[in-house]
Amino acid sequence: MDNFNDFVSTKTSILNEIGKAVVGKKDTIETILAAFLTNCHILFEDFPGLGKTLIAKSIAQTLGLKFKRIQFTPDLLPQDITGSFVYEKDEGKFRFREGPIFTQILLADEINRASPRTQSALLEAMQEHQVTVEGVSMQLPRPFLVIATQNPIEYEGTFPLPEAELDRFALKISANYPSFDEEHQILKVRKERKSDDIFLKPVINEKEFLSLQQKIEEVFIDESIEKYIVTIIQKTRDDNRISVGSSPRGSLNLFKISRAYAALQGRSYVIPDDVKRFVFEVLSHRIILDPNLWMRKDAHLEVINSILKSINTPVVEKTGI
Known part of the structure; x- marks a missing residue:
C-alpha cells in the first residue's frame, strides 16, 4: 500500500462485505480490525446470541484467513486443542496430528468453562505463538489471532480466568444488544438471503494482511x-x-x-x-x-x-x- 488512505478504502470494503452478514456493529468490527492489525488478542464478554461467532467468522472470511472454533467445556483436555502424537501402524512411527489451534483466527468459545490446565495451553500459545507437545515445540501459523468469549452472567461450572491470564488479552469488548431498527434489519437480511448459510468474499488475502500489519509500524x-x-x-x-x-x-x-x-x-x-x-x-x-x-x-x-x-x-x- 502506497499511503494510509488505502487503509480507509480497504476498511470500507471489509465493513461493506461483513455488512452482508452482520447488521450494525461497525464500531465493534473496527475495534477487532485494529487489534488484529497489531497481533493482539481479544476477550469478548457478552450475552449469548449477540453474534460473537458470526462476527469472528465474517472477519476471517473477508481477511482471507483460516478460521476455527473451539467450544470450551470442563472435560476439554489440552491435547484436544494443541493436537497429539498418534501411532501410525502402517508407517511404524508416531506422527503429530494437529489440533484446531493450528489456524489463523481462533474463536475460543466460553473459555472460562475449561479447566485452568486447558486454559493455560491456549494462553501459552497466545503468548509464544507455538505449542509444545511431548517436549516438541511447533510454530503456529502467522498470523495467529484469538477471540475468546465468556458469558458475564453464568458462573456455575466455570473457571474464571486469573488476572495474570486476563492480562494476555489486549482488549475486553462487548457487542451489546441491537437497536429496534437493527434487529428488524436482521430479519429483513435473513428473508432476502433465503438461507441460514452465509458466505462472504475475501477482500484481501493473507499476504496483503501481513503487509498491512507491517505498514502499521510506520x-x-x-x-x-x-x-x-x-x-x-x-x-x-x-x-x-x-x-x-x-x-x-x-x-x-x-x-x-x-x-x-x-x-x-x-x-x-x-x-x-x-x-x-x-x-x-x-x-x-x-x-x-x-x-x-x-x-x-x-x-x-x-x-x-x-x-x-x-x-x-x-x-x-x-x-x-
Missing part, C-alpha cells in the same frame, strides 16, 4: 502522546479506588492499537483521541477496584473516565509528521 506517534499513555497507566497504580493497577502491557497495547486505529482513519500519525478511543477496552480487565466499589454497576467506567479527566490532553502539532 505510523508516527509523538513523544507527548507516548507520555500521555504512560501517565494514564501510572494513574491506575496511584488511585485509591484501584487495588491493583494496570501492568506495562496496558501501555504497550494502548500504544499499538492507537497506531492501528489511526491508520484505519487514513492517518500516518496518532492523535490523543485515538488513545482515548480504547482506554476503557484496554484497562477494564486489567485493574482491580477497591472492594467497596464492586457492587456499583458502572464503577470501572466511572473510575477510568475520572482518570482521563484528571490528565491534561497533549496538543500535537502536525508539522513535521
Whole structure:
C-alpha cells in the first residue's frame, strides 16, 4: 500500500462485505480490525446470541484467513486443542496430528468453562505463538489471532480466568444488544438471503494482511502522546479506588492499537483521541477496584473516565509528521 488512505478504502470494503452478514456493529468490527492489525488478542464478554461467532467468522472470511472454533467445556483436555502424537501402524512411527489451534483466527468459545490446565495451553500459545507437545515445540501459523468469549452472567461450572491470564488479552469488548431498527434489519437480511448459510468474499488475502500489519509500524506517534499513555497507566497504580493497577502491557497495547486505529482513519500519525478511543477496552480487565466499589454497576467506567479527566490532553502539532 502506497499511503494510509488505502487503509480507509480497504476498511470500507471489509465493513461493506461483513455488512452482508452482520447488521450494525461497525464500531465493534473496527475495534477487532485494529487489534488484529497489531497481533493482539481479544476477550469478548457478552450475552449469548449477540453474534460473537458470526462476527469472528465474517472477519476471517473477508481477511482471507483460516478460521476455527473451539467450544470450551470442563472435560476439554489440552491435547484436544494443541493436537497429539498418534501411532501410525502402517508407517511404524508416531506422527503429530494437529489440533484446531493450528489456524489463523481462533474463536475460543466460553473459555472460562475449561479447566485452568486447558486454559493455560491456549494462553501459552497466545503468548509464544507455538505449542509444545511431548517436549516438541511447533510454530503456529502467522498470523495467529484469538477471540475468546465468556458469558458475564453464568458462573456455575466455570473457571474464571486469573488476572495474570486476563492480562494476555489486549482488549475486553462487548457487542451489546441491537437497536429496534437493527434487529428488524436482521430479519429483513435473513428473508432476502433465503438461507441460514452465509458466505462472504475475501477482500484481501493473507499476504496483503501481513503487509498491512507491517505498514502499521510506520505510523508516527509523538513523544507527548507516548507520555500521555504512560501517565494514564501510572494513574491506575496511584488511585485509591484501584487495588491493583494496570501492568506495562496496558501501555504497550494502548500504544499499538492507537497506531492501528489511526491508520484505519487514513492517518500516518496518532492523535490523543485515538488513545482515548480504547482506554476503557484496554484497562477494564486489567485493574482491580477497591472492594467497596464492586457492587456499583458502572464503577470501572466511572473510575477510568475520572482518570482521563484528571490528565491534561497533549496538543500535537502536525508539522513535521
